[in-house]
Amino acid sequence: MTTVSSDVEVIDRARETELLEAALASGANILLEGPPGTGKSTLLRRVAARRHSAFALVEGNAELTPARLVGYFDPAQVLSRGYHPDVFVDGPLLTAMRDGGLLYVEELNRVPEETLNALLTVMSEREMTVPRLGTVRAAAGFGVVAAMNPYDAVGTARVSSAVYDRTCRIAMGYQSARAEEQIVAQRVAGPSEDWVARVVELVRATRDHPELRVGSSVRGAIDLVGLAGQLARVRGVDGDDWQAGLDAALVALSGRIRVDESSLRTPEAVIEELYRRIFGAAPSSAEDGSPGEI
Template sequence: MTPRQHTETMTEEQAVWFAEVFASLVDNVELVVLGKTRIVQLAITTLVSEGHLLLEDAPGTGKTSLARAIAQTIDGSSGRIQFTPDLLPGDVTGMSIYDQQRGVFEFHPGPVFSNVLLADEINRASPKTQSALLEVMEESRVTVDGVTHAVPAPFMTIATQNPVEQAGTYRLPEAQLDRFLMKTSLGYPDALSTRRILEGVRVSAHQRTIPAVLSLSHLDSLVAVSKLPHTDPTILDYVARLVDATRAAPEVRLGSSIRGALALLRSSMTWAASQGRTFVLPDDVKQLAEPVLAHRLVLEPEAEFDGVTASSVLAQVVLDVEPPAERLPE
């Protein structure tokens, strides 16, 4: 049962309800993805903020399990695309096939027609195939042979990159990177989590299922409530100054776009609600600055050669930009 919806401000009742449901979503996914609370929280924040997630990880860290667990948790469908150099755009979006008996072309939907799509090793496909995801990630629809088809709602892409083996890969263009709300890494589990995984070795990861804790219709309510936390003008100014500072950093050739600023504010509202608050604090923005903004920065070649990373630049920006004094909303 969901609380009454309000169009202007979030109530304490809504904040408590949101935090409880958010925590139950995280706990449920952690039944499969062990020892990665922070990453699961970021993934659920991305889902509720109506965004997409990019994971840069070595093979075997649980990326597929994360996507399947999120889909099962919201009682939704999941799809998977293994990106390869010979993959075609139609293999992603679907294609029209001629039906000889009926004498018409019939659209056969591709893997993007799911609630949670895992785009595995997305940087192994050609730029043309990578771009097939652009429209659906931005507009939740695909156009094939001049006909537009809407994908199921909600729609979330979890794309992966392998940072180890770069032979035969195509670097994601900045325009596509900018469409991911967050970028993070699962990494390997700690020793305790590894032992728990080994204890369950008799059940294959692909056979393991978890119960749904939220229906798709109730997820819509969760998304609506996530847009209600109060954002003080000082918070808006803080986000603007952070983004501007990424553009002014000497190591950066191209700073964050306005889409990055919107993504940081939108995800900070969801994060604040997940903490049971009706308003956004500067710490919410700080918590998400690196996963939301770092992948949007293009560094100067000299800085990259010297070992500078986008994450380190972001960390320095957060240190240099003075946050506003925290104050309760009126």
């Protein structure tokens, strides 16, 4: 189990914090649903810290088998001692149940259906029966919180109605521009507030561009600011250098956005268009070609 620090800061999520705390206090299971970078993990860490609850983190992927989630009998110990409870190795689910903590499942829609089925009885009855081990009942305070990005179709599967029926859903959209500026500022230092605000504006513009089906999260802004600062130092230019900013934007954002199939343009072309719209035309020296021009 992971103990969470209480100094985790959540920006612009007062309503969601209240809803999550109330849902957990009522004994409900919760599904946090929203695009990447909207603070789902940060929100849970903050709430867990305020509850003084530890939590077990599970990353949802195709490799998450029921044994990895629930636990298993140590094969070497079974040979010498048999199926004794002492040789059972608890997985994150049983650990959270015994300790009265939170089980946090990231990327719920990437978890195989067979593994999700192992959660059904636990979510409804707060107990589960493990073959050869017996019935394990959850201690007070146990809860299941899951998160997923409903817009990502690659490597995901449809979550069954049985899972939805056992969860309360909290929808989390993108935060305000001001909130995203604060998030960037607490992670990385920029040359000025105005420059960081324009970086956030650039990242937010990727979410509405007609040729993009997926835009960048605020993580793109954080990386852009950090990269631009490092490039400026390497090149010996100002922190808000136009070319360093463009190069940083191309590197930080081109892998995060997805161009619509109907568009003939590259991610780099769309990013440069947005960059020029928000930061203006390049100074003549940058147009002539700087050391870092892409």
